[in-house]
Amino acid sequence: MNFEIQHLVNNYPLILQGLLVTLRICAASLAIGTVLGLVACFMKLEGRGWPYRFAVAYIDFFRTIPEVVLIFWVYSCLPLLFSFRLTAEASGILALSLFASAYLAEIFRAGINSASRGQVQAALALGIPVRVIWMRIIMPPAIRRMMPALISFLSELIKATSLLSAIGVAEMAYQASVLGSKTFAYVEFLSAIAVLYFVTIFPLSLYVRRTNQKLAGKAGH
Amino acid sequence: MEGSRVETSSAAAETPVVISVENIRKSYGSFEVLRGISTEIREKDVTCIVGPSGGGKSTFIRTLNGLEPINEGRIRILDYTLPGWRKETEQLRRSVGMVFQSFNLFMHLTVRENITLGPTAALKVSRDEANARAERLLDRVGIGNQVDKYPGQLSGGQQQRVAIARALAMEPKIMLFDEPTSALDPEMVKEVLEVIRDLAASGMTMLVVTHEMGFAREVAHRVFFMADGVLSVDADPETFFASPKDERHAAFLSKVL
Ligand SMILES: Nc1ncnc2c1ncn2[C@@H]1O[C@H](COP(=O)(O)OP(=O)(O)OP(=O)(O)O)[C@@H](O)[C@H]1O
Numbered sequence: 001m002n003f004e005i006q007h008l009v010n011n012y013p014l015i016l017q018g019l020l021v022t023l024r025i026c027a028a029s030l031a032i033g034t035v036l037g038l039v040a041c042f043m044k045l046e047g048r049g050w051p052y053r054f055a056v057a058y059i060d061f062f063r064t065i066p067e068v069v070l071i072f073w074v075y076s077c078l079p080l081l082f083s084f085r086l087t088a089e090a091s092g093i094l095a096l097s098l099f100a101s102a103y104l105a106e107i108f109r110a111g112i113n114s115a116s117r118g119q120v121q122a123a124l125a126l127g128i129p130v131r132v133i134w135m136r137i138i139m140p141p142a143i144r145r146m147m148p149a150l151i152s153f154l155s156e157l158i159k160a161t162s163l164l165s166a167i168g169v170a171e172m173a174y175q176a177s178v179l180g181s182k183t184f185a186y187v188e189f190l191s192a193i194a195v196l197y198f199v200t201i202f203p204l205s206l207y208v209r210r211t212n213q214k215l216a217g218k219a220g221h
Numbered sequence: 222m223e224g225s226r227v228e229t230s231s232a233a234a235e236t237p238v239v240i241s242v243e244n245i246r247k248s249y250g251s252f253e254v255l256r257g258i259s260t261e262i263r264e265k266d267v268t269c270i271v272g273p274s275g276g277g278k279s280t281f282i283r284t285l286n287g288l289e290p291i292n293e294g295r296i297r298i299l300d301y302t303l304p305g306w307r308k309e310t311e312q313l314r315r316s317v318g319m320v321f322q323s324f325n326l327f328m329h330l331t332v333r334e335n336i337t338l339g340p341t342a343a344l345k346v347s348r349d350e351a352n353a354r355a356e357r358l359l360d361r362v363g364i365g366n367q368v369d370k371y372p373g374q375l376s377g378g379q380q381q382r383v384a385i386a387r388a389l390a391m392e393p394k395i396m397l398f399d400e401p402t403s404a405l406d407p408e409m410v411k412e413v414l415e416v417i418r419d420l421a422a423s424g425m426t427m428l429v430v431t432h433e434m435g436f437a438r439e440v441a442h443r444v445f446f447m448a449d450g451v452l453s454v455d456a457d458p459e460t461f462f463a464s465p466k467d468e469r470h471a472a473f474l475s476k477v478l
């Protein structure tokens with residue numbers, strides 16, 4: 001087996017285009033997932049009533065089913081239920097947004113729940129408006145504590161985009177497999193995208209590891 | 222320190238009523254924590270609230286600024302009424318300072334920011350004025366050199382003094398303290414009591430839940446005894462510590478004195 005770098009030199013624009021699609025899908029799913037996740041999070045924080053129950057069911061459901069099933073379902077079954085067709089990329093974004101929203105809702109909820117009750121009461125006792133309490137007392141420490149979980153999830157999301165190759169979305173993994181089947185240079189293309197995934201995701205893992213170490217150090221003394 | 226008591230209770234009786242509590246009740250589920258409490262507090266009164274654990278002292282003092290909603294009865298404080306609209310309760314809280322057992326400082330903000338947040342966010346005081354207040358108050362509680370530290374870098378006693386300065390920065394008319402020294406190491410209790418004592422001497426109207434009987438005897442004009450959700454004794458300190466009113470009171474005194 002020989003590794004012919006020439007294949008990569010000839011076709012790298014398609015791979016990079018795939019990377020761009022991967023990042024675009026990530027950004028879109030993260031944005032939509034954040035909005036849906038915030039809604040689900042606040043509904044669940046209610047603690048009772050039908051919005052709460054709906055949010056619990058929603059979060060459990062989308063955290064339980066495998067992403068691939070979700071992706072196929074949105075792509076193949078949704079058009080049967082409603083008489084409209086989304087493009088493959090739009091279906092992919094929708095599926096990943098639902099997936100992201102369920103995980104993000106739980107991350108947001110943990111962050112907000114970690115806010116100190118005592119500090120909130122102290123702020124209330126000063127007569128500080130609730131809006132300011134959210135902005136100055138609850139959110140800043142919550143965001144700091146959520147960061148490692150958010151970045152870990154972002155890594156998962158980037159990996160999950162590769163599943164969209166199964167419905168023909170032209171993201172990076174799809175481009176590599178198509179190029180591979182055309183040229184039979186599977187080794188070259190799949191190795192190349194493995195490296196690209198690694199350089200995208202590894203810095204995120206490093207960040208998470210560093211931050212967790214720092215947090216553990218702080219808790220230590 | 223006998224001289225730090227501000228006034229005798231007979232002179233205090235002529236000042237206006239600033240808190241009037243009318244038969245308030247409060248339950249958690251089927252458990253009634255406050256069982257019909259009524260009292261009046263006059264301006265410049267220093268009132269200590271003592272009693273056995275679980276008697277409802279914290280719950281009572283927290284109803285006075287609306288942190289614990291009440292189920293029945295009414296509270297009038299200054300020009301405000303509880304229960305009331307959120308805006309009114311917010312207004313009330315700006316005139317009634319509270320100091321907690323566990324300090325509850327904002328750990329991600331500096332000492333300065335802890336103290337200036339209330340005045341700037343709730344009172345619309347200018348940043349310069351808020352900073353000036355913070356520095357003046359920190360000097361007053363004896364930690365003027367800690368203004369740019371974070372609470373986590375301070376000792377418990379220093380943190381509680383920051384918490385007192387934070388409450389005073391709102392220029393409240395009334396101060397509520399819920400066991401302000403109970404979470405402190407013994408060697409730090411004195412420095413915090415000193416600050417509270419000075420505040421009493423300056424004529425601040427105060428309610429202090431405390432287990433420090435020496436402090437109550439020395440600083441209070443009135444002492445309340447709360448047990449089982451009832452305010453059963455309201456007396457001047459001499460009477461309170463010398464002549465128990467009932468068995469419960471006597472049992473408590475024999476335990477703490
Ligand atoms: N959030 C709550 N839910 C249920 N019960 C509560 C709650 N808060 C307080 N209680 C109960 O109400 C009673 C009075 O509590 P409170 O804290 O007011 O007593 P306390 O006199 O301040 O006691 P301590 O001296 O231990 O601080 C206790 O029996 C307590 O268990």
Ligand SMILES: [Mg+2]
Nearest residue numbers: 278279280400
């Ligand atoms: Mg208590």
